[in-house]
Amino acid sequence: MNRTHKRKLWSFASFLSLRSFLLTIILLAMPVHAQADLSQESVTRRVAEILAHLRKMQGSDGSFSYSGNFQLGSTALALLAMLTAGVPSKDPAVLKAAAFLMGHTSGNTYEESLVICALEKLSPELCRRRIIFSYEYLLSSQVKSGGWGYGKNINPDREYSDESCTQYAVLGLAAAERCGIQVPPAAKALAKRFFTSGQMSDGSWAYQGKHGNGSVNMTCAGLASLALLGEKLETPGDRCGEYRQHPGMLNGLEYLSRNLSSFLKTAHIRQWGYYGMYSLERSGILLRQRQIGSIDWYTEGCRVILSSDNWKKNAVDSSFALLFITRNDAPYAITKWRWRGDWNNDHDDVANWVQETSAQLKQPLDWQTASLENGLGTGGRSSLIFVNGHSRFIAGEKELDALRNFLSMGGVIVGEACCDSPEFEKSFRELMEKRLYSENDLKFLPPPASHPVLNCVYKLDAEEMKGVYLLGKGCSRKQVFLLSQDISCAFNGDEQHPLFIERAKKLGINLLAYALGRRKPQAKFSEIAEDEFALQGKIMEKARAGSGAAYACESPLGRVRHDGDWTTDPNFFAGLSGFLKKDPALPSFDAEVSVFPDTDEMFACPALFVTGHSAPFMKPEALLNLRRYLQGGGFILVEACCADQSFDAGFRKIASSLWPGQELRPIPKDDPLFRQPFDLTKQKPAGSNAYQLSERDSWPQLWGLSDGQRWCLVYSSADLSCGIEGDLEQDVKGLSADAALPLLANIFYAGLAIESGGKNGKPESGK
Numbered sequence: 001m002n003r004t005h006k007r008k009l010w011s012f013a014s015f016l017s018l019r020s021f022l023l024t025i026i027l028l029a030m031p032v033h034a035q036a037d038l039s040q041e042s043v044t045r046r047v048a049e050i051l052a053h054l055r056k057m058q059g060s061d062g063s064f065s066y067s068g069n070f071q072l073g074s075t076a077l078a079l080l081a082m083l084t085a086g087v088p089s090k091d092p093a094v095l096k097a098a099a100f101l102m103g104h105t106s107g108n109t110y111e112e113s114l115v116i117c118a119l120e121k122l123s124p125e126l127c128r129r130r131i132i133f134s135y136e137y138l139l140s141s142q143v144k145s146g147g148w149g150y151g152k153n154i155n156p157d158r159e160y161s162d163e164s165c166t167q168y169a170v171l172g173l174a175a176a177e178r179c180g181i182q183v184p185p186a187a188k189a190l191a192k193r194f195f196t197s198g199q200m201s202d203g204s205w206a207y208q209g210k211h212g213n214g215s216v217n218m219t220c221a222g223l224a225s226l227a228l229l230g231e232k233l234e235t236p237g238d239r240c241g242e243y244r245q246h247p248g249m250l251n252g253l254e255y256l257s258r259n260l261s262s263f264l265k266t267a268h269i270r271q272w273g274y275y276g277m278y279s280l281e282r283s284g285i286l287l288r289q290r291q292i293g294s295i296d297w298y299t300e301g302c303r304v305i306l307s308s309d310n311w312k313k314n315a316v317d318s319s320f321a322l323l324f325i326t327r328n329d330a331p332y333a334i335t336k337w338r339w340r341g342d343w344n345n346d347h348d349d350v351a352n353w354v355q356e357t358s359a360q361l362k363q364p365l366d367w368q369t370a371s372l373e374n375g376l377g378t379g380g381r382s383s384l385i386f387v388n389g390h391s392r393f394i395a396g397e398k399e400l401d402a403l404r405n406f407l408s409m410g411g412v413i414v415g416e417a418c419c420d421s422p423e424f425e426k427s428f429r430e431l432m433e434k435r436l437y438s439e440n441d442l443k444f445l446p447p448p449a450s451h452p453v454l455n456c457v458y459k460l461d462a463e464e465m466k467g468v469y470l471l472g473k474g475c476s477r478k479q480v481f482l483l484s485q486d487i488s489c490a491f492n493g494d495e496q497h498p499l500f501i502e503r504a505k506k507l508g509i510n511l512l513a514y515a516l517g518r519r520k521p522q523a524k525f526s527e528i529a530e531d532e533f534a535l536q537g538k539i540m541e542k543a544r545a546g547s548g549a550a551y552a553c554e555s556p557l558g559r560v561r562h563d564g565d566w567t568t569d570p571n572f573f574a575g576l577s578g579f580l581k582k583d584p585a586l587p588s589f590d591a592e593v594s595v596f597p598d599t600d601e602m603f604a605c606p607a608l609f610v611t612g613h614s615a616p617f618m619k620p621e622a623l624l625n626l627r628r629y630l631q632g633g634g635f636i637l638v639e640a641c642c643a644d645q646s647f648d649a650g651f652r653k654i655a656s657s658l659w660p661g662q663e664l665r666p667i668p669k670d671d672p673l674f675r676q677p678f679d680l681t682k683q684k685p686a687g688s689n690a691y692q693l694s695e696r697d698s699w700p701q702l703w704g705l706s707d708g709q710r711w712c713l714v715y716s717s718a719d720l721s722c723g724i725e726g727d728l729e730q731d732v733k734g735l736s737a738d739a740a741l742p743l744l745a746n747i748f749y750a751g752l753a754i755e756s757g758g759k760n761g762k763p764e765s766g767k
Contacts, residue, residue, distance in 0.1 A: 037306065038299065038302060038303055038306065038525060039525055039527070040328075040523050040524075040525040040526040040527065042306055042525075043302060043306070043325060043328050043524075043525050044328075046305060046306055046325060047085055047322065047325060047326060047328075050085075050311065050318055050321055050322045050325070051082065051085055051087065051322065053312055053318055054078055054081070054082065054093075054315060054318050054319065054322070055093055057078075057314075057315045057318070058078070058093055058096065058097065061096070061100060062075065062093075062095075062096030062097045062098075062099055062100040063075045063097070063100045064077075064078040064097070064315040064319075065315065066314055066315065066316045067314065070108070070110070070111065070316075071100075071104070072100075072101065072104050072105070072106040072108070072111040072112075072115065073106070073108060073110045073111030073114050073115075074315050074316055074319075075097050075100050075101060076101055076111065076114035076115045076117065076118040076119075077114050077118070077315075077316060077319040077320075078097060078315050078318075078319045079094065079097040079098060079101065079118040079121075079122065080114065080117050080118040080121055080319070080323065081318075081319040081320075081322040081323045081326075082094060082097070082322075083118070083121040083122060084121065084322070084323055084326050085322055085326040085329070086326070086329060089122060089123065094122070097118075098118075098119070098122055098127075101115050101118065101119065101130065102127065102130050105133065105137075106151070107137075107151040107152050108150060108151040109138070109141060109148045109149065109150055109151050109165045109168060109169050110150070110165065110168050112134040112137045112138060112151075112172065113134070113138060113168040113169050113171055113172030113173075114168065114171075114172070115130065115131075115134045115172075116131050116134045116135060116138075116172040116173075116175045116176050116179075117171055117172060117175045119131050120175040120176075120178060120179050124178075124179040124180070128179070131176060131179055131181070132181065134172065134176075135172070135173070135176040135181055138169050138172055138173060138176075139173075139183075139184070139187060140152075141169075142169070142187055142190065142191070143158070143159050143160070143161050144159060145159070145161050145190075145194055146161075146166075146189075146190030146191050146192070146193050146194030147161030147162065147163070147165070147166040147169075147191065147194040148161055148165045148166045148168075148169040149161050149162065149165055150165055161194070161208075162207055162208040162209075163195070163198060163205050163206070163207060163208065163209075163218045163221050163222060164207060164217075164218065164221060166191065166194060166195070166221075166225065167221035167222075167224065167225050167279070169191070170191055170225040170228050170229060171224075171225075171228065171282075173187070173188075173191075174228040188229050188230065191225070191229055192226065192229045192230070192231065195222050195225050195226055195229075196226070196248055198210060198222070199222060199248050199251070199252065200214050202214060202251075202255055203219070203248075203251035203252045203253075203254050203255035204218070204219045204252070204255045204259075205218040205219050205221060205222035205252070206218055214255065215276075216256060216259050216260060216263040216276055216280070217272055217275060217276035217279055219252050219255055219256055219259075220256070220276065220279035220280045220282065220283040221279050221283075222252060223249055223252045223253070223256075223283040223286075223287060224279060224282040224283040224286050224287075226246075226248070226249060227249075227283070227286035227287055228286065231246055231249060232246060233245065233246050233249045233250065233253070233287050233288075234246070234347060234348075236492065236493060236494050240345050240346065240390070240418065240419050240489060240494060241342065241345035241346075241390070243347065249287065253287070253289070253292060256283075256292050256293070257292055257293025257294075257295075258293070260280075260292050260293060260295050260297065261293075261295060263276065264295070264297075264300050264301065264303075264304055267301075267304045268304050268305075268307060268308035268310045268311075269308075269310065273304075273310075274311055274316075274317040274320035274321050274324075275316075275317075275320055277301055277304065277305070277320055277321065277324045278320040278323050278324055280297060280301060280324075281298070281301070281323065281324045281327060284297050284298065285327075288347075288348065288351050290368065290369065298327060298524075301324055301325075302324075302325055302328070302525075305321045305324065305325050327366075328523060328524045328525065329364055329523075330358075330364035330365055330366040330524075331364075331365065331366060331381065331520075331521035331522055331523050331524065332366050332367060332368045332378075332381045332382045332521055332522070332524065333354055333357070333358075333365040333366065333367060333382060333383050333384065333512060333515075333516060333521045334350050334353065334354055334367045334368075334382055334383070334384045334385075334386050334512065335367070335368055335369070335370045335378070335379040335381075335382040335384070335385050335386070336350045336367065336368070336369045336370075336386050336387075337369075337370065337371075337372060337379070337385055337386065337387040338369050338370060338371045339371075339372075339387055339389070339393070339394070339395065339399070340373075340394055341389045341391045341392070341393060341394060342389045342390055342391050342418075343387065343388070343389055344369075345388070345389065345390065345418050345419075345488070346388075346418065346488040346489055346491070346492035346494065347492065348491070348492050348493065349388075349487075349488035349489070349491040349492045350367045350386060350488075350491075351367060352491040352492065352493070353367075353487075353491045353508045353512065354366065354367045354512070356491070356505055356508070356509060357508070357509045357512045357513065360457060360509050360513075361457075361509075361513060361516075365521070366524070368381075368382070372395075372398070372399040372402040372403070373396065373398060373399060374398065375398060375401070375402050375405075376402040376405050376406055377402075379402065379406065380405070380406065380409070380522075381521060381522035381523075381524070381526060382411070382521055382522075383411060383412065383512070383515040383516045383518070383519045383520070383521045384411065384412045384413070384414060384511070384512055384515035384516075385403070385406060385411065385412075385413045385414070386413075386414050386416070387413070387414070387415050387416070387428075388415065388416035388417070388418045388424070388488055389418055389421070389424045390418050390419060390421040390423065390424055391421075391423060391424065392423055392424070392427040393415070393424055393427040393428040393431060394427070394431075395431060395435075400435060400436055403436060403480075404436070404437075407478060407479055407480070407570065407571070408570070408571075408573075408574070408592075409519060409574065410479075410518045410519035410571055410574045411479070411515070411518070411519050412479045412480075412481070412511070412514065412515035412518060412519070413479065413480045413481065414480075414481045414483065414511055415428045415432070415480070415481070415482050415483070416482075416483040416486065416487060416488055417482075417483065417484050417485075417486065418486055418488055418489065419486055419489060420484065420485055420486050425482065425484045428482060429444055429469075429482060432444070432471055432480055432482070433471065436471070436478065436480065437478065437567065441473060442471055442472060442473050442478065443471070443472070443473065444469035444470065444471050444482045445469060445470060445472065446465065446468065446469060446470070447465070447468065447469075447470045448727070448729065450727075450729060450730065451470070451727065452514055452517070452726060453468075453481075453510050453511060453514045454510070455510075456510055456513045456514050456517065457506075457509050457510050457513045458506040458509065458510055460506060460507060460510060463503075464503050464506060464507060465507075466485060467483060467484040467485030468481065468482075468483055468485075468507070469481065469482040469483075469484070470482075473565065475568050475569055475613075475641060475642050475722050475725065475727050475729075475732075477569075477570075477725070477727055478570055479518070479571065481511065483507075486504075487503075487504035487507055487508050490503075490504030490505070491504060491505075491508060518571075518726075551601070551604050553590050553591045553593060553604070554590050555588065555589055555590050555606055556589055556590060556591045556592065556593045556604065556605050556606075557573060557589040557591070557592045557593075557605060557606075557607055557608075557609055558592075558593055558594070558595040558601075558602050558604075558605035558607070558608045558609065559573075559592055559593070559594050559595070559608075559609045559610075559611070560594075560595060560597050560602070560608050560609065560610045560616075560626075560636075561594050561595065561596055561597070562597065562610070562612065562616040562617060562618050562622075563616070563617040563618070564612040564613065564614040564615050564616045564617060564647065564650070565612045565613040565614050565641075566594075566610075566611065566612045566616070568611055568612060568613060568641040568642075568721065569611070569641065569721040569722060569724070569725040569727070570725075571725055571726075572721040572724050572725050573589075573591075573592035575724035575725070575737065575741070576724060576741065576744060577589055577592075579741040579744075579745065580745060580748075583677075585677060586677065586745050586748075586749065587606070587607075587745075587748045587749060587752050589606075589607070592609075593605070595608070596622075597618055597622035597623075597625055597626055598619060598621045598622040598625055599625070600625075602625070602626075602629055602634075603629060603632065603634070605634070606634070606635065606752060607634070607635045607636070607637065607748060607751065607752060608626075608629070608634065608635070608636045608637070609636075609637050609638075609639075610636060610637070610638040610639070610651070611638070611639045611640075611641045611647075611721060612640075612641055612644070612647050613641055613642060613644040613646070613647055614644070614646050614647060614650070615646050615647060615649065615650025615651075615653075616647060616650055616651055616654070617650065618654060623654060623657045623658065626658055627657070627658050627659065627660075630658060630659060630705070630707070630712045630713060631659075631707075634712070635710075635711075635712055635713070635748070635751035635752055636658075636712070636713045636714075636751075637713075637714055637744075637747060637748070637751070638651060638713065638714070638715040638716070639715070639716050639719065639720050639721060640716070640717045640718075640719065641719055641721055641722065642719050642722060642729075642732045642734070643690075643717060643718055643719050643732055643733040643734060648717045651715065652664060655705070655713075655715070658705060658713065659705045659707075659712075659713075662705050662706075664703040664704065664705065664715060665703065665704065665705075665706075666701055666702070666703055667701075667702040667703065667704045667711065667714070669681075669698070669699065672750065673702070673711065673714075673746055673747065673750040674699060674746065675746075676746060676749060676750070677745065677746065677749055678742040678743075678745060678746055680699055680742060680743060680746065684697045685697070685698070685699050685700075685735055685736075685739040685743075686735070686736040686738050686739045687718075687723075687733075687734060687735045687736055687739060688723075688728055688729065688730045688731070688732055688733065688734050688736075689730040689731065690730065690731050690732055690733040690734075691718065691733045691734055691735065694733050695718075695733075699739075699743065700716055700717075700718035700735065700743075701717070701718075702714055702715065702716055702747075703715040703716075703717075709753070710750060710751065710753050711747075711750055711751055712751065713751075714747050714750075714751060718733050718734055718735065719732055719733060719734025719735070720734065720735055720740045720743065720744060721740070722734050723735050723736040723737040723738075723739070723740045724737045724740055724741065
C-alpha cells in the first residue's frame with residue numbers, strides 16, 4: 001500500500017458523517033463491547049463465517065485483493081489466516097492461493113514479508129526457494145535508518161521508512177529464521193535501533209519516526225518488533241524472582257494500558273482497526289501479556305470481532321480478524337495457580353513449558369493463571385494445575401475443594417519446590433497428605449516403574465525421576481505430583497547447566513503429555529461446568545457432615561465407606577462413566593459419591609461399589625442396612641482392589657450376612673451376564689501378567705447373590721479398577737481397561753435389570 005493511498009483513505013475518514021461521529025461518541029461511553037455475546041459457540045460460528053466469506057472473495061486464479069490491488073500481499077495474508085484457522089494444506093482454496101504466491105513476485109515490503117509468513121505456515125521445505133527470494137528482497141531493501149519503506153519501486157525517496165512497513169519486514173525475517181535461514185546480526189541490530197530511536201517520550205510509536213501522534217497500532221508494532229528482534233520485557237536478575245525490566249518496552253505497555261480501552265471501543269469502525277487488532281495480538285503473545293493494564297485484550301478483542309460485520313469490507317480486514325480470533329484454537333493446557341504466596345518467581349516457566357510441549361506434540365496449546373480462592377472457575381478448562389514457590393505453602397478449604405473437583409474430573413496437579421526450596425516442599429507435602437483427603441493415610445512416594453509418566457513421550461531413567469513423588473497409598477493414587485527438584489528455573493531460562501535443562505524439559509513434557517491424555521483441555525470460551533462444580537461442592541459439604549451427599553445427584557454410584565481402605569483408584573469412576581455414556585442403552589451414573597452404609601443415604605443410589613485393600617469391616621447395623629438395600633431392589637458391585645487377599649477373605653466372611661440363607665456362589669461362564677450387552681464369550685480378556693498366568697484366556701470367575709430374578713450382588717476377587725485408573729501392576733491379578741470396561745457394563749446391565757426396564761431405578765428403603 002503506498003503512502004499516497006493511505007493519505008487518501010485518512011482524508012476520506014476525516015469527513016465522516018455526523019451520524020458516524022455521534023455513534024463513535026456513544027461507543028466511547030459504553031463498556032468495551034459488553035453487548036457482544038461471548039461464548040465458545042459464538043466464536044466458533046464467527047470463525048466459520050469469516051472463512052466462508054474469505055472463500056467467496058478468492059479469485060479464479062487463487063488470488064485475493066485489496067480494493068482491486070495488492071494481490072500478492074492480500075493472497076499471502078488470506079492464506080496465512082486460513083492455515084492458522086486450521087484449513088487443511090490440501091484444501092483447494094489453499095492450493096490455489098499457494099500456487100499464486102509461487103508464480104508471482106512483488107517489489108513491495110508488505111507483500112514479500114507476508115509471502116514468507118504464509119509459506120512458512122504451509123511448507124517451509126517445499127517452498128524454500130520462494131521464501132529465499134522474498135528474504136533476499138527484504139535484506140536488499142533495508143535503508144540506512146534500519147527500517148523499510150514500501151519497496152524499491154514504489155516510493156521515489158529511496159531512504160524513506162516507516163514503522164508499519166518495518167513491522168512487516170521484521171515479521172517476514174523472523175519467519176525466515178524459523179525456516180532455518182540466518183538473518184545477519186547487523187540487519188537485526190539496525191532494525192532494533194530504528195525502533196528504539198523512534199519511540200516517543202510517552203512510550204508510544206507513531207507511523208513515521210517521531211513525526212505526528214503516537215497510536216495503539218504503531219505502539220503494538222514497535223513492541224512486537226522489538227520482541228522479534230530479541231529484546232525481552234524482563235531479564236532474570238541475580239536471584240530467582242528478581243527481574244530487570246526493559247524501560248522502553250515497559251513504557252510502551254504503560255501507553256497501551258492508558259489507551260487500549262478507547263481503541264477497542266472503536267476498532268471496528270477505525271480505518272486500520274483490524275490491522276491494529278492483529279498487531280495487538282502479536283504484541284500480547286510475544287510479550288506474554290495476559291492482560292494489558294486491567295484489560296483482557298484477547299477476550300475484549302473477540303468481542304470487537306463478534307460485535308460487528310465490518311470485517312467483511314475486504315479480504316485484508318477479514319484476514320486480520322481471522323488471525324486474531326483463531327488464537328482460541330489453542331486450549332489452556334496448564335493453569336498456574338495464583339496461591340497466596342510467592343506463586344510467580346519464574347515469570348516465563350509455564351509459558352516456555354507449554355511452548356516446548358506444543359512443539360513436541362505438534363498441537364496448539366496455551367496457558368493461563370488463576371486464583372482458586374472462590375472455587376475452580378476457569379482453572380477447570382485445563383489438564384494440569386501447577387503450583388510452586390519458595391515459601392511455606394498454604395491453602396484454604398475452598399481451594400482444596402477446587403483441587404478435589406479438578407482431580408475428580410481427571411485433572412493432574414503438580415507442586416514444585418522452586419529452587420529446591422525445603423520450606424515449600426515440606427509444607428506442600430504435609431498439607432496434601434493430611435488435608436486434601438483427610439480420611440486417608442496418604443503419602444508422597446516415587447511413582448512405580450510402570451507409571452505412564454516415565455515413558456509417555458521420553459523414557460526417563462532413575463536419575464531423571466529423582467525427586468518426583470506421587471500422592472497415594474497402594475493403588476489409591478491421587479494424581480498429585482510433588483517435585484522436590486526444580487524444573488521451573490530451567491524453563492524460565494535461569495538454569496545454565498545443559499543436563500539440568502534437558503532433564504527439566506523431558507520431565508515437564510512427560511508430565512503435561514500425561515495430563516493431556518487423562519483430561520482434554522477445554523477451549524478458551526467453553527462453558528465452565530458450573531453446575532457440575534456446584535454439585536461437587538454440595539456433595540463435599542454434605543459428605544463432611546456425614547450424610548446427604550447422594551441426594552444432590554440424579555443417579556449416583558455410591559462408593560461404600562468402610563473401616564478398610566475404601567478410597568482406592570479415585571479416578572476409576574471417570575473412566576467408567578465415560579465408557580457407559582457412549583451408548584444410551586447402557587446404565588449411566590452422573591456422579592460417584594461416598595456413602596455411609598449405616599445411613600439411608602445409599603438408598604438414593606441405584607448401585608453401590610465396595611472396594612479396597614484391607615478387610616472391609618462393617619458394624620452389624622451397617623450390614624443390616626445393606627441387606628435392606630438389596631431386598632429393596634438395589635445392586636452392589638464388590639471388587640478386591642489389586643486382588644487383595646485380606647479384602648477377599650474379609651468380604652467373604654460378611655457376604656452371608658447380606659442375604660439370609662444365601663452364600664456367595666460362582667456365576668456360570670454361560671450366564672447372560674457374559675453375553676449382554678457385550679458378548680464377551682467371543683473375545684479373550686486382556687490383563688496383567690499375573691492375570692494371564694492365572695486365568696489364561698478365560699474371563700475372571702465372578703461370584704454373586706441372587707434374588708431369584710437377577711444378580712443383586714456381584715463380586716470379583718480379580719482387580720477390575722486399576723486398569724481403568726491406569727495403574728495396574730503386572731504382578732497384580734487384574735484386567736486391563738479394554739477388558740474391564742465391557743465386563744463392568746455387563747455387570748451393571750444385569751444387576752440393574754436394564755433389559756427388564758429397570759434402568760437406574762433407585763431401591764426402596766424398606767420403611
